[in-house]
Amino acid sequence: MAFSLKKVLISDSVSPRCAEILRENGIEVDNNTKLSKEELLAEIPKYDGLIVRSATKVTADVIKAGTNLKIIGRAGTGVDNIDIKAATRQGVIVMNTPGGNTLSAAEHTCAMVCCLSRSLPQAHATLKAGKWDRKAFMGSELYGKTLGIVGLGRIGREVAQRMQSFGMTTIGFDPIVPAEEAKQYNIEWQTLEQMWPRCDYITVHTPLIPQTKGLLGDASFKLCKPGVKVVNVARGGIIDEEGLVRALDAGQCGGAALDVFVQEPPTYTALIQHPKVIVTPHLGASTVEAQERVACEIAEQFVDGVNGKSLFGAINAQALSNALTPETKPMVSLGQGLGVVAASLAKGQLSAASIQVTTYGPSLKKAGSYLKAAVSAGILRVQTGGNNVNLVNAQPLLAELGLEITVNNEDAAPANSKASVAVTITVGGNPHRLGGAVFGTIPQLVEVDSATFDTGCPLSGNWLLYRSQNAAAALAAVASGLGDKNQLLAFSSSAQTNGESWSVIKLATPQPGVEALAGAVSSAVTCSI
Incomplete structure (x- = not known):
């Protein structure tokens, strides 16, 4: 079990199936989608789980008021309505449904590209207004054109697959997707500087983070092919709205299709009313299938977390996600126990301490992420009393104390050592090395400063x-x-x-x-x- 969950509040409209799945698994659910912020602040202490879409703003104040909160679930992909930093500091898991909206968002993107190529909304509006003006809406084929895709995750790949069927060449950029992987989806990996001049169309599929804010703006439009058309069904702000209007007015950008905006509902009329701009009111995920899917998925992910199966979709709980298997759970307890002993040996001088975690053997090469968090949690139990410390917030809280743990892996433990993990704490130039191992499922201290115990000491x-x-x-x-x-x-x-x-x-x-x-x-x- 990763955490217990007794009562969940659903504060935005989701499919009824979400509540049904939770109740089927013994979790009490309240649906209340009309709460003001003040009412939410008053109600949230009653719950240890919260499920939202995009309407509810889960601010730091809400998280602080949620003294029993363990998990916040976003029935959808974007989590910019949730203060992740505040949630992490309080040890609250933030989870989304990364795959639930994929097909709907990809299809909406493709529809936007088609609309741009043939000015379909503008032609529709003109005919509805009683005008028959065929010459004003000369379009262009998508066949043979180049589509640049920024962000090659699930949605970006699905867009590529669909637009390739129109005969488009797909090129793309993603800092964490290597060229070899992109090639598997018939996408030619390019740097942004290489990509901009080649694109007839550009679509963005990234989160809104400092590195992507204003990604398409004055500077990048100047590098693009004249008349390039752009699509944003991801997050408002990835395309600089004022820079886009300038590019449209100058003819550098030939058209834009936008489903998302910096402010929603949007108030920048120069953009919304621009004749070369097609707009929809954040409909990328607004399909019956997507909403049913994300509602079911977030409920199932909550249940899997409670049952200790997985934390799929967790955004801020990598250490906890990696610590749920039967093999890793005892190792987490080992790390916490060694952290407690190490902090105790520091005798109140932790602020001047340096701490290193060493794992031994190839099987523990990737264990550093959760062991670092586990040792941090153990140290904080001694330093602060450990109230509300868990694998989600242990490392940020330790960093606030000015402490950082380094982690390394060695091929094998020192000669005559039984340790699989060692924690070395150094205060005033005096190091103490604690060696630990798991026997069966019991974490034990096996050595201190190279002095080996005949029988291990269970860390409890x-x-x-x-x-x-x-x-x-x-x-x-x-x-x-x-x-x-x-x-x-x-x-x-x-x-x-x-x-x-x-x-x-x-x-x-x-x-x-x-x-x-x-x-x-x-x-x-x-x-x-």
Whole structure:
């Protein structure tokens, strides 16, 4: 189980099937699509899940008020109506349905390209107004033309496939899709600078992020073929609206088809009323099939998350997504436990600490993402009390404290080491290296500073960890000091290195301090894992 989910609010209109799927899986659902922001702020503390489309604005205030929120689901693709940074900081998963709108958005894009090529909306409006003006609407064939696609994800690829059937040449750019992969879809990968001069049509299929804001504007239009036509069924702002109007007026851009706008409903009349512009009111995903699909998918993704199957569609929870398999769950517990012990050894000097996580062997080469988050969560449990810390927000919260964890992988553990993971914390030039491993499903501490324990110490419960020259004598002093106030449950001691050994005592209740051990040990810390 990734998280528990008892009650979900659906605050935008979605298919009834969404609520049905959640209820079928034992989750209580309320539908309330008429909440004002003030009403949403008052209601959201009652829920641990929220499902929206694009109408509800899930601001930082809403997220802060949602003291029980665990997950926010967007029945659709775009999440610019959700404050992801605020959600991440609060440990709330943000999830979308990346594939649900794909076909509808791709078809809408293709329809827009066809409309641009033949001025269909303008011709329709003219005839409706009683004018028969065939000469005013001379079009051009799509056959043999070049379509430039910015963003080669699901939608971009589907557009390419459909427009290739018209005989168009498809070229494209995507910073994370290599040329070899693009070639599989008959798309010639180009840089933007290479692509602009070749395109007869350009369509954008990217999120709106700082790198894509104003991607098509004054500077890029100057590099394009005169008369280029552009389509945006992605997000308003990817095409600079004022720059587009200037390009249209100058003839550098021959037409634009827009489904999305910087402000919705749009108020920039120079753009909306321009004779070379075709507009639709954000209809890319507005099909019966798409809305049914995204409603079902977000509900099913919630259920899969609750059941620990997957976190498909999670935008801000990569570490948690990678930690749901039976193999990785114990490794997450191992990382958290080692983080707790490491922070305890820092003795209140974490702000001056450097921390490194090392994994051993090829099987753990990709484990760094979730182990880094797990160790961060363990450290924060000691440093801040750990309230509301999870794998979603552990790393950002640790960064706020000025701490950064580095991760590396080595082919094999050092000689005579049983560790599969090591956490090294260095304070004031003094490093402590903690080696851990999972035996069966139990995460255990197996070594401290190269001193190996004969039997591993399960990373759970209340610990007293100390270093001494005589482990047995120190144990007697500890047992005497406990008296009737606490109970010793288990004891383990390492081999000696440099004349000292490390020992772990598991206690029934947390030990308030280690002052009484000053004469029997050279170093001691307490921790609760």
